Amino acid sequence: MRFTHVMLLTLTGCLFLMTAAVAQQAKPVKVELIKQGDTYTLLRGGKPYFIKGAGGSTYMERLSAYGGNSVRTWGTTNGQQVLDEAQRLGLTVTMGINMARERHGFDYNDVEAVAKQLETVRAEVLKFKDHPALLAWGIGNELNLEYTNPNVWDAVNEVAEMIHELDSNHLVTTMLAGINQREIDYIKEKCPALDLISVQVYGGLAAVPERIRTTGWEKAYIVTEWGPTGHWESPQTPWKAAIEETSSEKAVVYKSRYEAAIMKDRHCVGSYVFLWGQKQERTPTWYGLFTEAGEENEVVDVMQYLWTGQWPMNRAPHLDSIRLDGRKALDFIYLRPGKMYSLDVGVTDPDNDSLSARWELLPESTDLKTGGDRESRPQAISGRVTNATISQATLTAPEQPGAYRLFLYVTDGQNNVATANIPFFVQ
Numbered sequence: 001m002r003f004t005h006v007m008l009l010t011l012t013g014c015l016f017l018m019t020a021a022v023a024q025q026a027k028p029v030k031v032e033l034i035k036q037g038d039t040y041t042l043l044r045g046g047k048p049y050f051i052k053g054a055g056g057s058t059y060m061e062r063l064s065a066y067g068g069n070s071v072r073t074w075g076t077t078n079g080q081q082v083l084d085e086a087q088r089l090g091l092t093v094t095m096g097i098n099m100a101r102e103r104h105g106f107d108y109n110d111v112e113a114v115a116k117q118l119e120t121v122r123a124e125v126l127k128f129k130d131h132p133a134l135l136a137w138g139i140g141n142e143l144n145l146e147y148t149n150p151n152v153w154d155a156v157n158e159v160a161e162m163i164h165e166l167d168s169n170h171l172v173t174t175m176l177a178g179i180n181q182r183e184i185d186y187i188k189e190k191c192p193a194l195d196l197i198s199v200q201v202y203g204g205l206a207a208v209p210e211r212i213r214t215t216g217w218e219k220a221y222i223v224t225e226w227g228p229t230g231h232w233e234s235p236q237t238p239w240k241a242a243i244e245e246t247s248s249e250k251a252v253v254y255k256s257r258y259e260a261a262i263m264k265d266r267h268c269v270g271s272y273v274f275l276w277g278q279k280q281e282r283t284p285t286w287y288g289l290f291t292e293a294g295e296e297n298e299v300v301d302v303m304q305y306l307w308t309g310q311w312p313m314n315r316a317p318h319l320d321s322i323r324l325d326g327r328k329a330l331d332f333i334y335l336r337p338g339k340m341y342s343l344d345v346g347v348t349d350p351d352n353d354s355l356s357a358r359w360e361l362l363p364e365s366t367d368l369k370t371g372g373d374r375e376s377r378p379q380a381i382s383g384r385v386t387n388a389t390i391s392q393a394t395l396t397a398p399e400q401p402g403a404y405r406l407f408l409y410v411t412d413g414q415n416n417v418a419t420a421n422i423p424f425f426v427q
Contacts, residue, residue: 051270067307099140160193200225268279
């Protein structure tokens with residue numbers, strides 16, 4: 001009896017300690033923004049915290065292993081799962097709050113609709129505000145894209161004020177497409193409740209510090225999306241197909257732009273690289289750092305180096321060149337229906353791994369959207385690439401006239417990949 005009683009007391013005590021530990025763990029971690037001289041610093045739990053983040057919540061385990069410390073979402077869907085997984089891996093989350101966009105038909109003059117949206121956001125904030133992995137709230141995504149009504153900024157400020165009333169532990173920001181004087185002026189006037197702004201810039205990343213200073217924004221900021229040269233910034237073929245950088249060209253610009261802007265600007269408190277995952281946007285490879293199969297391109301190596309100062313033990317293949325009929329993409333390639341053309345590839349592997357190549361021919365995408373809205377992937381055309389080796393292959397041009405794009409994936413057997421594509425027109 002005594003033994004049973006002692007065991008019961010012991011188990012009760014252990015349960016109490018475990019419950020207390022869980023309760024302690026579930027407490028929010030205070031996040032602050034301080035300014036010392038001309039330098040802004042995030043403090044998380046009283047310690048300096050520079051955001052080494054990625055946009056997207058896939059492959060979070062790899063992000064943690066490679067030196068990243070935070071993820072950014074575009075809404076609260078699966079928010080509990082994302083926060084719990086981030087906590088398990090020692091990551092934080094800038095939780096996106098989905099706000100309706102004018103370009104999708106929302107009217108920020110509609111007082112009832114705006115009030116209803118505010119109540120929806122209130123419920124989201126109450127649900128997640130005390131999670132220990134939460135870092136900040138991001139109100140809306142690129143609300144300034146294709147908009148005309150400045151009342152959207154009044155709505156943003158209302159949300160920010162509401163969040164501060166409910167949650168005194170986390171920062172509040174909004175994500176802007178680019179850096180424009182008009183929006184900065186509106187935000188300075190209409191959004192005093194924001195703690196900082198977030199900007200999303202691609203080809204112009206290196207110029208961000210100067211552009212932000214020119215607008216007169218003197219507070220801190222985060223770069224919540226950055227990556228390759230955007231499809232809207234890239235050279236276009238005469239048939240209006242944007243020319244995409246190879247994965248190796250992307251690796252160079254990711255590194256140089258990060259070092260020129262995010263790493264140097266004392267008003268920047270970190271960033272979220274885009275995209276820690278894969279998506280169809282103009283092409284299946286333009287923005288994702290991974291393939292659909294989860295293979296990692298050379299940009300992932302660069303991010304590990306930027307976050308940790310160390311290159312990975314095994315690195316992705318490096319693609320030097322891809323030519324169709326002796327021509328590169330910028331030569332604007334026209335082909336004849338059904339005719340055979342040579343493909344030539346220059347690729348190396350830093351670790352001398354055995355390489356293999358796969359080719360995929362797609363019609364040029366016609367489901368083109370803006371602002372990252374969902375696009376459908378074109379249906380692949382099989383059987384047109386033959387005699388393929390690592391360095392050469394033969395393409396038989398489609399019989400049907402029109403715009404096409406030929407994709408190359410070179411893998412090293414270590415889950416690393418080099419990607420490239422070359423658009424052409426059959427006439």
